[in-house]
Amino acid sequence: MTVSASTRTIAKTAAAAKSDLHKRLRLGESFIEAFLFFCGAVSILTTLGIVFVLGKESLLFFTSGEVTLWEFISGTEWQPAIGRFGIWALLNSTLMVTAIAMLVALPLGLAVAIYLSEYASLRARSILKPVLEVLAGVPTVVYGYFALTFMTPFLRSIFGDEIVQIYNTAAAGIVIGILVLPLVSSMSEDALHAVPYALREAAYGLGATKLETAIKVVLPAATYGVAAAFIVAISRAIGETMIVAIAAGAGPSFTFNPFESAETMTGHIVRISGGDLSYDSIDYNSIFAIGLMLFVMTLTLNIISRHVVKHFREEYE
Amino acid sequence: MNYTNGKYVFDIQNLNCYYGSFRAVKDTDLSIESKKITAFIGPSGCGKSTVLRTFNRMNDLIPSARVTGEVLFHGQNLYDPDVDPVEVRRRIGMVFQKPNPFPKSIYENVAWGARINGFKGNMDELVEQSLRQAALWDEVKDKLDQSGLGLSGGQQQRLCIARTIAPRPEVILMDEPCSALDPIATLKIEDLMRQLVKNYTIIIVTHNMQQAARVSDYTAYFLMDRDDRAGLLIEYGVTNEIFTKPKDQRTEDYITGRFG
Structure with a gap:
């Protein structure tokens, strides 16, 4: 008994002398970990802060007694001076600009993506990709004046000065389409690229041409990734501000004519908040209600796109 | 070789395959008999897959790939400039x-x-017929x-075989079709090949002797040349003879498992 106990003690001290396995405090590690956590937390806190501010000011707007929620989401007239706050006057032009932008960006972006992923030689790729990235890097204010001073005169020369107004949603929409084109093409190309090479081999092995392989095998296999690219592009177009503020028009107007001027939600926020607006007025609160609406729209689209991308990943990984 | 009576489908003459400046296959002559199974065996890197892919010009998909010599299909060179x-x-x-099902x-x-x-005929019938032929x-x-994609690996491979035979090709090339399958699925594919060979010419690359x-x-036995690392056809003949009394010492070393 005593013998074995003493042997154990000896064994213990011997081990302790050999190597100390106690946990050590590593200050540098802990500090870095805390810092990285803080960086991650900042983005979440910012989002929460935005939601809080938007929600608080919107609540003031809807509880002011001047407008009901129903009037807001169903009205087609936006005249703060006489107490009319119908979001459709602004929402309609936002949707129209977005639709026009998508008519430009989706077919073109997809065509570029198919070309880059299936056809382009290494050389063509190495030229085209950086050029597209430059397109994405142009400041939107430049795009805005491009719409106003090039696209609008161009449309007028085709359709006539009396039909196309100086400020119009068509020019703004087309230019936003050019703005989001690199986004669509690069995301779609990633999706096409992710389709396993074995599927292309299978198609070629059956005697498919390059076009048949690209359109009937690769593109359907990449549907979810391409759809996600489209949704992100839509969300980007809805939120685009500078181009519409410069080229789409300064005054809410409920119209379906793309050649007439009509102010979008983002354009309206910019114009109103740029003026001398007092902080506790209903006008001031109204822009937060518009902002909240925009936030909900883009958030919804981003959530949908995340789900779509997840579905795409599940299929191949 | 006699092509007119349809005994031979392919005749390779003095084939050399390159990837860039690297010669992957050199100076190969080989004839493939109709409605038979011809197996290409040999260690990795010996060029057997490369030779297989010259029969349907799949090598064209690799930009740096280049072929010299002739691959005659019923007497017509598949590498003639006007062949699509x-x-x-x-x-x-x-x-x-x-x-790789779609x-x-x-x-x-x-x-x-x-x-x-x-194809303009009855698609339902063709699909059923092809799936029956593929034993699926x-x-x-x-x-x-x-x-x-919901099928098991072996079923997927038989689906791929059904897909391959649906357009009624004359030849079926198989590039290690069982290497991703378990032994039972492998046996099923092998049984299937014995059935298919009644109607099709089959060429199979396999690591499995x-x-x-x-x-x-x-059986054709390929080996990489020690000097220039190019694949080379060492011996070609009736399978039984290759496996029981190979003429070349290198073939014997390989099939008796001394290397590879």
């Missing part, structure tokens, strides 16, 4: 190493190749509209 590789591949089907329904997988080839019909007849011995009529 798309047309070649419509006559000479291919099954790949890893099962992410489409089972029915669509089988119908796809026939459809792009302009009984397992999938109740779920033709489900995704081909027992498979070549079990399934093929002819």
